Amino acid sequence: MPLWKIYHPPGSFSAADKKALSERITECYRGLPKFYVIVVFQEVAADSFYKGGEAVNNFVRIWVDHIARSFAPDAKAQKAKWLSWAEKALAPYIKDRGLDWEIHIDETPFDLWQVQGIAPPPANSEMEKVWVQENRPVPYSSAEENQATDVRPA
Incomplete structure (x- = not known):
């Protein structure tokens, strides 16, 4: 943000x-x-x-x-x-x-940020494209959430 x-x-x-x-x-x-x-x-x-x-x-x-x-x-x-x-x-x-x-x-730091309790998707990821298209935070599936939090900076 x-x-x-x-x-x-x-x-x-x-x-x-x-x-x-x-x-x-x-x-x-x-x-x-x-x-x-x-x-x-x-x-x-x-x-x-x-x-x-x-x-x-x-x-x-x-x-x-x-x-x-x-x-x-x-x-x-x-x-x-x-x-x-x-x-x-x-x-x-x-x-x-x-x-x-x-x-x-x-x-x-990116990893100290949430939107409506959701970790934002990584930059330029497929999920971020969904957020751009929807213009709102879209909840992840369990697999997507694991991927998102795995690639967040430490």
Whole structure:
């Protein structure tokens, strides 16, 4: 799952903006089940949002948790390319509106994740293709579950 937490000043985004931005973010994750992508918009009042010890009302902080996929530690080009895609998705709603912003990505180990009590299928597996097609977690048969948990990273 990618979980995007977008902390922003009140009124920065309309309901239509939030829907459109969440769709743009979801498009950054082609090949994953769409339901994996979660976006949370959190308004933060100026008297509760500080940068450098000063209250701010034009700053957006984005915290992304990646679990379904992670970057190889030495994949600098891949990381830069992905951040470029993210920046392009965000630009019309943040940069182009004159807001300041910052983004960072945390990566949680895949084996510390479940969806509705089910271990997600391995990347690019046949079962993951089922999850993509159904756009929901689909329970495994006993044999499939054993295979899925056997190939999960230790």
